[in-house]
Amino acid sequence: METNNFEEANVQYIQLWVMDPYNGDAPNNDFDNKGALYFNLGDISEDILRDGFEGYENGLPVNGNAQFRENAWGRTPVAQNVLYAFDRDETTRSQQDVGFDGQINDDEKTYRSNFLTAIRGIVSQNPNELNRLENDPSSDDFLYFRDNSYADTIPGILDRYKYYNGVENNSPVATSGTIQSNYQQPDAEDVNRVNGMEVDENYFQYKVDIDPTKMVVGQNYIADVFEANPTNIRNGTSKPVKWYLIKIPVNDKDREQFGQISDLKSVKFIRMFMKDFKDPIVLRFARLELLRGEWRKYDYNLQTNLADVTPDLFEVGAVSLEENGQRDPVNYVLPPGIDRQSNVTSTTEQLLNEQALSVRICQLQGNDYRAVYKNTKVDMRNYKRIQMNLHIEAFKNPPSTSTIPEDGDISLKVRLGTDFLIITMSMIFH
């Protein structure tokens, strides 16, 4: 992570769009293929092959000139790493660019002979897969998405990238034509490249259910749904496709804690994984991002400035025209008199997104309040008026214990400056 202190940077959400995995693209369109998508934030172990030693390809012996130790998966260097770069002598590249197991395929065949014997009987019905395992027992080979072996079958994009994350022979020396690599650095058990492997596991965990009955706005971190109508998809037809906006508050009360972590002041890593699906499933993501806001929640009592009881639901975020223009039951529209700005850096006519601050509050008692604030530096003497557009709406599915407020029950106050000025408005529901 580039930003480690989420509290200082005011990172509030993990946000992503996920395409509906139950839209009929899966081979058997299996609605029972349910599971969960997990996110971890904090310290995550980088020891991928967990032996307590850092594997890094450029520490592997070239022509037998370095020591190595054996582990359950193959070989790992003995020397401490100082730099991540392959040897200048490019002829030795194939001895080091071999993956985390430290072995080329010929060594894998010897080292994993017991595994190969066991697997032959199990996958004998699938000669292609058996052949692949016989050639690459560690299943760590890289294959370029336009590799010649794909030429006969013309596979789809998922097949073309199936072996793209392979770590053996993924940084070959360029000879002629296209360089068939995914990157040119040695692979290492050091994700953040600080010349050292971290092994601590202290993190918060967030879980999103991937289940056709739970893809409902307002539940399961699903904040919105967008239905696209792509035309001319790969099979030449068109069909509506749903995208779900998943928005996970990083301070969510349902997060689980693992190890020693009490806050989000030092978040070194984010890890995502999927679990509990009975069959393979493909999730397609768009715009996976951490959202930080200019506006912060005020967690103290406004009169006493002492820490307040944390309310059940109090969220600060944004709503925008591009992402919430189809929102149900109330879609985002441009406030009267506001025009979208043009993107002046673009050569084509392009309008920028338009968005607004959004505050969600539940269980507000009589004479109670919730406040949000931001630090700013504006010389107000240059202005005569402040204009603010405000919209208020009830929850689509309010908790059964709540009372729906009526017109005039809620008011908004705006405070400006340190010696503040208060503007009060009574609010009417639309």
Ligand SMILES: [Ca+2]
């Ligand atoms: Ca290791």
Ligand SMILES: [Ca+2]
């Ligand atoms: Ca290997």
Ligand SMILES: [Ca+2]
């Ligand atoms: Ca291999």
Ligand SMILES: [Ca+2]
């Ligand atoms: Ca490699």
